[in-house]
Amino acid sequence: xxxxxxxxxxxxxxxxxxxxxxxxxxxxxxxxxxxxxxxxxxxxxxxxxxxxxxxxxxxxxxxxxxxxxxxxxxxxxxxxxxxxxxxxxxxxxxxxxxxxxxxxxxxxxxxxxxxxxxxxxxxxxxxxxxxxxxxxxxxxxxxxxxxxxxxxxxxxxxxxxxxxxxxxxxxxxxxxxxxxxxxxxxxxxxxxxxxxxxxxxxxxxxxxxxxxxxxxxxxxxxxxxxxxxxxxxxxxxxxxxxxxxxxxxxxxxxxxxxxxxxxxxxxxxxxxxxxxxxxxxxxxxxxxxxxxxxxxxxxxxxxxxxxxxxxx
Ligand code: ASP
Numbered sequence: 087x088x089x090x091x092x093x094x095x096x097x098x099x100x101x102x103x104x105x106x107x108x109x110x111x112x113x114x115x116x117x118x119x120x121x122x123x124x125x126x127x128x129x130x131x132x133x134x135x136x137x138x139x140x141x142x143x144x145x146x147x148x149x150x151x152x153x154x155x156x157x158x159x160x161x162x163x164x165x166x167x168x169x170x171x172x173x174x175x176x177x178x179x180x181x182x183x184x185x186x187x188x189x190x191x192x193x194x195x196x197x198x199x200x201x202x203x204x205x206x207x208x209x210x211x212x213x214x215x216x217x218x219x220x221x222x223x224x225x226x227x228x229x230x231x232x233x234x235x236x237x238x239x240x241x242x243x244x245x246x247x248x249x250x251x252x253x254x255x256x257x258x259x260x261x262x263x264x265x266x267x268x269x270x271x272x273x274x275x276x277x278x279x280x281x282x283x284x285x286x287x288x289x290x291x292x293x294x295x296x297x298x299x300x301x302x303x304x305x306x307x308x309x310x311x312x313x314x315x316x317x318x319x320x321x322x323x324x325x326x327x328x329x330x331x332x333x334x335x336x337x338x339x340x341x342x343x344x345x346x347x348x349x350x351x352x353x354x355x356x357x358x359x360x361x362x363x364x365x366x367x368x369x370x371x372x373x374x375x376x377x378x379x380x381x382x383x384x385x386x387x388x389x390x391x392x393x394x395x396x397x398x
Contacts, residue, residue: 091387092131093270093369098154098381099263099315100361119151120383120393128385137269137277145195145279148265155263160232160283162241165290168232171297174198177276177305184297185215192225195281244287258377266313270369276311294318300328309334316360341366349374
């Protein structure tokens with residue numbers, strides 16, 4: 087890698103359908119959406135654009151895709167509604183913007199960017215977040231926009247398992263999902279963005295790791311940019327994304343070692359399904375996950391775009 091190289095890594099969550107049952111048409115839709123997301127981000131990076139613009143553009147594509155748990159396709163909460171969490175962070179300035187428990191904005195990541203640009207508050211929740219989106223002229227949608235038939239089915243399945251006290255039997259896709267992107271641009275700047283519907287059948291008002299800076303989302307030019315996916319409660323307790331940055335900064339570890347230690351060793355000890363995408367200041371990418379698969383993709387100035395679901 088040279089200073090002028092760029093890298094972009096994305097994920098559509100580690101809540102993947104089991105390999106044995108994933109419909110071929112669904113897998114094809116996932117791959118197409120991941121490819122479109124990579125293309126949106128890489129077009130910006132290739133032209134010398136910013137990591138921040140690239141991660142926002144990549145995440146918007148996945149928010150609009152029905153196959154991922156974010157924006158259109160978001161998980162149902164226990165009351166049969168949708169509450170969205172998201173964050174974006176600029177590794178150059180450590181500025182960030184986030185929303186939690188939003189119910190009406192079409193593209194949460196765009197609103198996060200505008201919150202960041204406001205330069206004052208960082209995290210807006212609930213009606214305040216949606217009102218901010220309205221005032222700024224962002225697209226507003228009815229709750230029906232988010233739900234899909236597949237997500238409704240997952241809510242019914244999770245409720246049935248919960249009634250039997252057997253939620254541990256749920257597969258990763260029934261439970262959760264998220265989308266995220268990290269990038270290093272040709273100017274050496276890093277950025278991270280994450281957007282999610284949280285987990286299926288979550289209590290009303292539950293907020294996950296994605297909008298919590300340092301937990302599910304973090305970017306710092308001095309170390310790395312991280313976007314995580316998996317059971318957010320564990321990531322908040324581990325301060326996962328910042329923990330990786332800290333191990334690079336203070337222990338001198340490389341990104342891959344720090345990320346793999348957490349995702350493949352420490353989080354499994356807590357029985358936490360987890361995955362993440364990360365990029366460091368030199369443009370090295372890591373994409374570890376401890377679940378059966380993770381919807382993911384990577385492209386760099388030296389490597390053509392590649393998408394994957396399982397270990398293939
Ligand atoms: N991290 C998300 C949350 O806990 C869910 C996921 O990534 O699967 O809200």
